[in-house]
Amino acid sequence: MKRGDRVKLEKERVDFLFIPETEEMYPEEYQTYVEVEKVSKGLCGDFRPGHFRGVATVVAKLFNIVKPHVAVFGEKDYQQLLLIRRMVEDLNFDIKIIGGPLIREQDGLAMSSRNAYLFSLERQKALSLYQSLQKGKELYEAGERRASVILGKIKEKLESTKGLVLQYVEIRDAETLDRIETIEGPVVIALAAWVGRTRLIDNIILGR
């Protein structure tokens, strides 16, 4: 657990913290894994092998230990949120999953514990993520429905930011994460980029 998180949670009057040790959760003979196949593919899944299998597995374990009625996961990790929704549905967990809205700093940067790693100049460059998504939103609101056109404009903005290395930007169905060419229902524009040595993700939902 990150330093300071406990203090922040106490201020929010959280009654219980459950912070198991790795050795308790994954003893030597551990061998069971949960895979959510389709939703784990593409986007962050292509760049972080095994990551979503780890997420699904640990969340299944935590659900069985804590037995919550509701659980909140942030929309900033949008693929993770959908993966958990899918797992809960598929494995029949009797738990209500609530998506917590993505919260931004005043200048638009999506809040993340990783932002603390950004040097001041990097912090400026990182704003391009939000600004490029805003550009996409404006195009959408002006009536553009071709994913390729919107993505083109977003990439233009991101690629013009020196020191920012785009990993991916994609427009996908907001519920299934299916690839789409023309925006009809709700979609997510999701992206990941390196700013210096920090990997950042951001997204925006359109048409919800």
Add this chain to the structure above:
Amino acid sequence: MKRGDRVKLEKERVDFLFIPETEEMYPEEYQTYVEVEKVSKGLCGDFRPGHFRGVATVVAKLFNIVKPHVAVFGEKDYQQLLLIRRMVEDLNFDIKIIGGPLIREQDGLAMSSRNAYLFSLERQKALSLYQSLQKGKELYEAGERRASVILGKIKEKLESTKGLVLQYVEIRDAETLDRIETIEGPVVIALAAWVGRTRLIDNIILGR
């Protein structure tokens, strides 16, 4: 559900039967699977690809739907029983797993719904499974501890039974299913064989 099972269960004064349809359990968009890696390998796992992934997944689903305090699985499907024990431990299901003893017909044939498929002559040949395991047990009780020697005698018996095709016979640690050469702690002798068009399994635990 097999014909007649419902009647038998009613006679045992079972209050509830939960028999979901495949389409309810696995709707079109279904994509989540539970894998118990090590215990699924070898024995039946090598001959039935995907089988134990299916077992782990459906049992996890049933556990979340039914929310039982205890669940009983037969020791006849010994690998399956260990797989479920391992999954329950690893994924922290708050459920007590009880192993139901393997029950035999008077002549020694392990009870199985599949026995109904055996023609009368096949039924006789199938007895070799039990008899060969008994031979293994006698050797063990006479002090033999070399797995290879015991397996040799079992195979001899099975291979002398015409019309019976051995798939595997192995001696493994009864708790971890690790391969062993010398019997020290409790072990399981497990085997699978085809008798005509019917695949049968049987096992015996030694040193428990």
